[in-house]
Amino acid sequence: MYTTRYVxxxxxxxxxxxxxxxxxxxxVTKNKAAQNEDIFNKRAILSAVEDYLxxxxxxxxxxxxxxxxxxxxMEQPVLNMQGEVLDGVxxxxxxxxxxxxxxxxxxxxxxxxxxxxxEKFYILSVRGxxxxxxxxxxxxxxxxxNTIAGAAFDHKGETPGLGAEIKDNPAFxxxxxxxxxxxxxxxxxxxxxxxxxxxxTHEVDAISGATVTSDGVSEMLYRGIKYYQPFLxxxxxxxxxxxxxxx
Numbered sequence: 278m279y280t281t282r283y284v285x286x287x288x289x290x291x292x293x294x295x296x297x298x299x300x301x302x303x304x305v306t307k308n309k310a311a312q313n314e315d316i317f318n319k320r321a322i323l324s325a326v327e328d329y330l331x332x333x334x335x336x337x338x339x340x341x342x343x344x345x346x347x348x349x350x351m352e353q354p355v356l357n358m359q360g361e362v363l364d365g366v367x368x369x370x371x372x373x374x375x376x377x378x379x380x381x382x383x384x385x386x387x388x389x390x391x392x393x394x395x396e397k398f399y400i401l402s403v404r405g406x407x408x409x410x411x412x413x414x415x416x417x418x419x420x421x422x423n424t425i426a427g428a429a430f431d432h433k434g435e436t437p438g439l440g441a442e443i444k445d446n447p448a449f450x451x452x453x454x455x456x457x458x459x460x461x462x463x464x465x466x467x468x469x470x471x472x473x474x475x476x477x478t479h480e481v482d483a484i485s486g487a488t489v490t491s492d493g494v495s496e497m498l499y500r501g502i503k504y505y506q507p508f509l510x511x512x513x514x515x516x517x518x519x520x521x522x523x524x
């Protein structure tokens with residue numbers, strides 16, 4: 278018959294052995310896990326310009342190597358809150374979750390500049406709050422720094438079939454294509470409207486039954502895109518000077 282001391286000793290040895298094995302497994306796989314996370318994040322960013330990928334490909338059909346090659350071709354400046362480019366850092370190395378914890382004046386803004394057939398697309402990263410936890414997205418603007426070319430969203434813990442539809446339902450992100458963030462030269466963003474969009478230029482339909490998440494997306498877009506305004510205004514002024522700006 279086993280004594281209490283024997284049982285406790287056995288449990289301690291077993292626990293220690295499992296802990297050592299798990300630690301070793303984590304160390305062995307951490308580089309691969311980091312690579313997979315990096316590619317996953319890059320695919321999410323490219324999803325905002327999926328309609329403009331080479332040869333009409335979809336993000337899901339791109340190999341990891343193709344994803345890396347597309348990123349290597351993109352400019353990846355990082356902006357401060359005054360719209361100035363910071364030296365010595367690339368956009369893909371900015372953690373938006375960590376930036377959101379900083380005072381607004383100290384935050385850094387990642388920017389991805391993607392080119393297709395001679396046109397530039399500006400991909401902005403935004404982050405906000407849904408019903409249960411954080412939500413985030415990537416918004417691609419056309420070269421006029423006004424028209425949304427595409428959008429992609431994700432979340433940490435929204436309700437499946439409701440708030441989670443910002444990611445799971447491609448039709449939701451599709452609604453943003455062609456909408457505009459300026460109206461008569463004034464920044465207005467794009468609103469997710471409960472009851473259906475009335476102004477298709479600046480509004481999209483909310484997700485049925487997910488009012489809080491929909492409102493969270495509206496707030497995230499308004500605030501998140503506004504952070505980029507100093508940079509976007511420079512682009513718009515340049516377009517205006519060339520006679521290319523469309524309000």
